[in-house]
Amino acid sequence: MEQNKQFAEQYGNMSQEWINRCEWRGKEICKQMECMMKILNEKYAICQYDSQVKYGEHDLHFYSNRGWNGKEWYDHIQLCFNDKLDKDRNNQILNELLTLITDMELKNVSCRVQYDTVTDDEKLYTDAIKKYNDLEGKFVSLRGHIGKVKEVGEYNGKKQYGFFKKGARKYYNPLSSIEIIFEIAV
Incomplete structure (x- = not known):
């Protein structure tokens, strides 16, 4: 974070050097996310990541900003649970995901869990x-x-x-x- 600030102050955040650095950093983050997704895809059925997994038969649903960000790579992904699975199964997947992602020791990649309130x-x-x-x-x-x-x-x-x-x-x-x-x- 401090390195980015120093780099922006040195070259200016509108310079070509800054744009190139942001592009390079985004690609580095994408590489880490791709490695993470390959590991998760081996363990779970992930719709829209694995073309063999049909909607409704998935554990997780994948979304990325590839294409939306004007690039061929992504620096943001979202994984959603299958609402058709019971709460216990989704909680089990969540706990396994958090453990797997924590153990990967990714750099400059963060994970945020967003909960829904569901009434019984x-x-x-x-x-x-x-x-x-x-x-x-x-x-x-x-x-x-x-x-x-x-x-x-x-x-x-x-x-x-x-x-x-x-x-x-x-x-x-x-x-x-x-x-x-x-x-x-x-």
Whole structure:
């Protein structure tokens, strides 16, 4: 990093020397990434990296900025998991990937893991039922209003609940599992 700063100050970041150095550095990073991808490709089915791997039958999906950066080489890649695989398998692949990449001791190559928040709807539903069983017949508070939580029907085989303000018999606010668990106060 310090070498790049010194080089830019010496030659200027708009000079041909600077452009050549950036091109050289990008190609060096690409070589390291290619070596890394060859190793990963031996262990995993990687769509768009290996032309033999069909979409949907992959462990990982490959994207690079080759071509988009106006070059025949790339200095950025992205590996995404197959959403069709279960969470445990994707977590296993993630942990193996992190270990493999760490052990490679790559220079000027960094790895960033980006997580998605995924809800476990079945667990939320079962927890909401447990909470409803504790609340049934009791007055509770929801967003500053007093009322009761009651079962209001079924949808796709799952019980649906509503919040009835004190005195209401017909009109209610539908409740999600998250609202029942986290927003209802006794």
